Amino acid sequence: MKGFRSQGGDAVAELDDEERLVVARIVADVALLLGADAFGEGYDEPAPASDSDDPFEYLRGFEDSIREPSDPAILRLLPNAAPTDREIADEFRRLTDGELRATKTRRLRRIWDQLSSGSNGGGADDWVVPADEALATAAALTDVRLVLASRLGLVTDDDAERLHVEIDLAAHALDGDDETALPVDHERVWLGMLYQALTWLQESLVEFMVEASEETDV
Amino acid sequence: MDTQRDVEREGAVATALDDPWVTIVWNDPVNLMSYVTHVFQSYFGLARAVAEQRMREVHEHGRSVLSSGPREKMEADVQAMHSYGLWATLQRSGE
Numbered sequence: 001m002k003g004f005r006s007q008g009g010d011a012v013a014e015l016d017d018e019e020r021l022v023v024a025r026i027v028a029d030v031a032l033l034l035g036a037d038a039f040g041e042g043y044d045e046p047a048p049a050s051d052s053d054d055p056f057e058y059l060r061g062f063e064d065s066i067r068e069p070s071d072p073a074i075l076r077l078l079p080n081a082a083p084t085d086r087e088i089a090d091e092f093r094r095l096t097d098g099e100l101r102a103t104k105t106r107r108l109r110r111i112w113d114q115l116s117s118g119s120n121g122g123g124a125d126d127w128v129v130p131a132d133e134a135l136a137t138a139a140a141l142t143d144v145r146l147v148l149a150s151r152l153g154l155v156t157d158d159d160a161e162r163l164h165v166e167i168d169l170a171a172h173a174l175d176g177d178d179e180t181a182l183p184v185d186h187e188r189v190w191l192g193m194l195y196q197a198l199t200w201l202q203e204s205l206v207e208f209m210v211e212a213s214e215e216t217d218v
Numbered sequence: 219m220d221t222q223r224d225v226e227r228e229g230a231v232a233t234a235l236d237d238p239w240v241t242i243v244w245n246d247p248v249n250l251m252s253y254v255t256h257v258f259q260s261y262f263g264l265a266r267a268v269a270e271q272r273m274r275e276v277h278e279h280g281r282s283v284l285s286s287g288p289r290e291k292m293e294a295d296v297q298a299m300h301s302y303g304l305w306a307t308l309q310r311s312g313e
Contacts, residue, residue, distance in 0.1 A: 092297075
């Protein structure tokens with residue numbers, strides 16, 4: 001994996017086939033959490049806004065209050081906008097929930113498309129993000145990292161720091177034949193390594209945006 | 219860490235300007251400092267140095283008031299922050 005760098009005005013990263021697959025899958029998983037249809041083979045055009053025969057379906061969101069998500073990962077994507085005022089929080093969720101889910105899903109979908117197509121303009125391993133889509137891509141990477149962080153139980157800055165140490169120790173334990181090493185939770189280590197890789201990838205994308213904005217400032 | 223007083227001071231400024239609501243962005247362990255700064259710059263149109271200062275406030279004091287104004291505007295600001303994966307809340311100024 002190579003982080004994003006500027007190439008002909010676009011942000012271009014390099015991911016091998018396996019890395020593309022892993023990122024595409026986690027992006028699709030997060031979209032599923034948001035209530036989107038599964039991203040998958042044979043998908044061509046976005047489905048029509050509604051397959052339902054109910055002409056008032058789109059109005060339902062305006063009638064019912066939408067409940068706060070019970071999954072902490074989804075709650076992190078769609079957080080409480082007024083923790084001390086239930087009425088304001090409910091009103092905000094009622095007004096924004098659908099649009100936020102749609103925006104987030106659209107951005108995730110775009111990444112999935114870019115990583116699933118054989119080539120999107122560059123070399124075989126290139127992940128090409130046009131400059132004007134960089135912020136939307138960085139936002140989608142944030143959403144994926146928020147979900148992973150929630151699953152990993154990262155609540156404080158210290159938790160995030162400890163994850164690095166934990167992954168290093170696990171990598172060490174997996175490398176060696178040290179029988180006294182602590183047992184390794186493989187799933188947790190895998191999620192942790194994915195989290196770190198996406199953090200690094202996002203960092204490089206933000207760096208690209210900062211450099212691009214500095215150039216236009218001059 | 220005297221975050222409460224900071225928030226109250228921000229709130230007082232907002233009240234003086236007759237803006238009844240504020241948007242607050244909260245710290246979290248996931249968002250990158252560079253990303254938060256960039257979002258503040260591009261969404262709120264802040265100069266880089268100001269955006270960086272607000273980001274540091276969030277990171278070091280746990281939160282920062284990013285905007286103030288009528289409730290509808292604050293709802294739009296909070297929604298935008300949520301779309302970028304930042305945790306933002308709105309409340310009446312001075313609360």
